[in-house]
Amino acid sequence: MASKTLMIQGTTSDAGKSVMVAGLCRLLARRGVRVTPFKPQNMALNSAVTADGGEIGRAQAVQAQAAFLDPRTDMNPVLLKPNTDIGAQVIIHGRAVANMDARRYHDYKPVAMQAVLESYQRLRAAYDLVLVEGAGSPAEINLRDKDIANMGFAEAVDCPVWLIGDIDRGGVFAHLYGTLALLAPGERGRITGLIINRFRGDVSLLAPGLEWLTRETGKPVLGVLPYLQGLHLEAEDALPRDSRADEDSDRLRVAVPVLARISNHTDLDPLRLHPQVAVRWVQAGEAIPPSDLIILPGSKSTRADLHRLREQGWDKAIHRHVRYGGKLIGICGGFQMLGRQVHDPTGLEGEAGSSAGLGFLDFETTLKREKHLERVEGHLRLEQAVVTGYEIHAGVSAGPALAHPAIRLSDGRPDGALSEDGQLLGTYLHGLFDAASARDALLRWAGLAARETPDYRQLREDGINRLADAIAEHLDRHWLERLTGG
Helix, strand or coil: CCEEEEEEEEECCCHHHHHHHHHHHHHHHHCCCCCECCEEEECCCCCCCCCCCEEEEEEHHHHHHCCCCCHHHHHHHHHHHECCEEEEEEEEEEEEEEEEEEEHHHHHHHHHHHHHHHHHHHHHHHEEEEEEECCCCCCCHCCCCCCCCCCHHHHHCCCCCCCCCCEHHCHHHHHHHHHHHHHCHHHHHEEEEEEEEEEEECCCHHHHHHHHHHHCCCCCCEEEEEEECCCCCCCCCCCCCCCCCCCCCCEEEEEEEECCEEECCCHHHHHHCCCCCCEEEEECCCCCCCCEEEEEEEEECCCHHHHHHCCCCCHHHHHHHCCCCEEEEECCHHHHHHEEEEEEEECCCCEEEEECCCCCCCEEEEEEEEEEEEEEEECCCCCCCCEEEEEEEEEEEEEECCCCCEEEECCCEECCCCCCCCEEECCCCCECHHHHHHHHHHHHHHHHCCCCCCCHHHHHEEEEEEEHHHHHHECHHHHHHHHHCE
């Protein structure tokens, strides 16, 4: 089979590009196609550590899993991790190269495009099919110049495009028609088909609209994908729409303050999907409710998010929670917040300086330019439970509290801290709750006596397979056969 490329673009963010690529990767891989995911440029704070020791967007790691592959940096050669409203850390081929504001990055795009094309050519040489995911929408007029994420990439490699829209948002016909109308004629010609995502109800009722869309645009509708209730795939960036926040007294109540630069919130997915846990995302302007466990998640800008905690009054609520016997976990940036000070002498995440931590544990953190990236495993001090995860952090922590680590890694290194009274736990490990043994031990520690722990890894696999089956059933078979060489 000759090497091919297909790009999936969307009418909006969260239209279904990531899940479409993941589902197609699994469907085609099951049919014997050597397929790989690829996203030229990703802007996300959810990331993963690759098999070759770099950092890519979390969605591409999920897509790699769908294709039965280990994630590699070539699958997402440019990753932007916002650390302010106008700036981001720029990661090229898995390594951070600089912090740039939007204007500086715009000038840097030709360099980034070279990295994109180098990765693409390596993947194209190694696989039968490269499934490319766009970013946002190709009709964002202000981003067309020097574009490397959507049509700029498609034009550079001369590949066809499928355009997907989300009907659950409403206005899907306007989204699809309007996107096509805003493209240049040559770009419009690259789109070979349209897909409608997340439809609920009787698809025959859509027939008049589908006929109109094909007639007015000249583009075939390749399929109408159903809304898959309860489907779980790790989010590219946005917080999940669902949240078990009811007052069921039999559930463990977990509160998660939503930081402005929250990162890798997918760490909480195993708890969100647990039938005996109620996770509440606490948004700005909301008070932290009575909880059994508060989790401070990862942060791309630890000092700025510490300021946000205090601005919202959450610091006082957290101290009150601990004073009355509640449990507290800090993950990565959230762990750094538990200490006495966070120092940023070079202005790595913003203005240079230091910020007082929450003062729960006796240690300090200094941010360093070189980021630590590693996939690890080890044992929790709690019950010696097996834990797996990955480290993505620029901070180096030191102090007496670290003499009582929360985790002992398999290479002998200590990680994090467990307070002497056993109420607070901090760690640099993302994926803390992924392994069932660690999740059970942590839930027991937090106060959940009975457990019905689902196999989280199997839930991920089931979601990917369910998505692939839906695509096989609802996408035009002629077009699927073209992808498989049939």
